[in-house]
Amino acid sequence: MTNNYDDKRGIGMTSDRTRNRLAKRLEDQGIKSLDVLDKIRVIPRHIFVDEALASRAYEDTALPIGYGQTISQPFIVARMTEELLKHVQGGKILEIGTGCGYQTAILSLLFDKIFSVERIKDLLIKSKKRLRSIGIYNVSYLHDDGWNGWKKYGPYDGIIVTAAAAEVPEKLMQQLAINGTLVMPMGPEGKQELINVKRCKEKFEYKKLGAVSFVPLIKGKKLKK
Ligand code: SAH
Numbered sequence: 001m002t003n004n005y006d007d008k009r010g011i012g013m014t015s016d017r018t019r020n021r022l023a024k025r026l027e028d029q030g031i032k033s034l035d036v037l038d039k040i041r042v043i044p045r046h047i048f049v050d051e052a053l054a055s056r057a058y059e060d061t062a063l064p065i066g067y068g069q070t071i072s073q074p075f076i077v078a079r080m081t082e083e084l085l086k087h088v089q090g091g092k093i094l095e096i097g098t099g100c101g102y103q104t105a106i107l108s109l110l111f112d113k114i115f116s117v118e119r120i121k122d123l124l125i126k127s128k129k130r131l132r133s134i135g136i137y138n139v140s141y142l143h144d145d146g147w148n149g150w151k152k153y154g155p156y157d158g159i160i161v162t163a164a165a166a167e168v169p170e171k172l173m174q175q176l177a178i179n180g181t182l183v184m185p186m187g188p189e190g191k192q193e194l195i196n197v198k199r200c201k202e203k204f205e206y207k208k209l210g211a212v213s214f215v216p217l218i219k220g221k222k223l224k225k
Contacts, residue, residue: 008134014046018058025060026078033082039109040078045071047130048100065100067120067222069215072162076194076212077103080183083196083209084158085110087181091157094175096146096184096217101127103162104139114139115153117146119221145221149175156180163217164192173197173204185214 022045023037031037046057048071053063062070081103084093093111098104098118104127107114118124121143128141142150146161147169154175161172161184168184176182182197194209 008044008047014044014054014057016041019044022058022060022074026075029060029075031075031078031082033078033085035085035110036078036082036106039081039106040074042109043102043105044134045074045102047134048102048105065123067123069099069120069123071100071102072214076214077106079209080160080162080194081106081110083183083194084160084181087179087196087198088158092153093158093160094150094154094156094172095160095162096149096172097162098124098127098141099162101131103160105131105134105136107160108136108138111158112138115142115150115156116140117142117144117148117150119143119145119218121222143221145219146217147171147219151175158182160184161217162214164189164212164214165217168195168197169217173199183209185212189213189216 019041023040046054049057049063060074062073065071090112093107093114095116098116104116124141124143149171155177157177157180159172159176159182164185176199178199180199185192186195187193192212194212196207198205
């Protein structure tokens with residue numbers, strides 16, 4: 001794949017050195033996958049946030065991306081991606097909650113094809129442009145309510161949901177391939193857990209992966225600004 005990160009590499013607070021430091025911090029916090037750490041070093045996170053926040057893009061923190069939404073914290077992006085990679089090699093990934101597209105970009109370098117669904121149209125359009133500007137083309141985008149999944153291209157080897165719900169949406173379960181894995185935050189605000197659901201034929205096995213904090217998976221797609 002040809003990527004044009006070079007002109008987006010940044011200087012000072014947004015340079016390669018800053019990204020290396022972030023990767024090192026994530027490694028110290030327990031991220032083991034060298035593939036994931038490598039992609040954290042490669043993707044320029046500062047182009048996913050407002051210019052005024054660019055200097056904070058490599059702190060391990062969530063930042064606002066408009067519409068009351070946040071770019072997920074790098075540790076969480078790395079943790080969820082690492083979890084998917086443990087179970088899925090190559091393959092098709094369904095992502096619910098494109099947001100600013102940072103998680104999408106990381107996934108695009110590790111899996112064959114990404115299908116990304118976002119309910120806020122403006123965020124989706126901007127993310128698509130942003131990813132194309134750095135040469136990422138193996139992503140398809142859909143403006144819809146992620147509770148519906150994206151039936152047309154399913155079943156998926158992996159599903160990642162980047163917003164929290166009290167239950168795993170039924171349609172996502174249906175669109176998960178046999179032996180596929182879904183990773184998502186589950187539970188009400190203040191009590192969310194990251195979970196992994198593995199499909200074995202008609203049986204689903206749940207595993208808890210630790211406490212997290214996400215914005216909610218809202219029902220319905222947003223039609224107007
Ligand atoms: N991982 C992304 C976004 C995290 S915020 C990033 O790092 O930028 C969660 C995103 O999920 C938001 O963009 C929000 O609009 C979206 N979202 C919430 N409910 C949704 C739904 N039902 N369907 C699709 N997207 C949804």
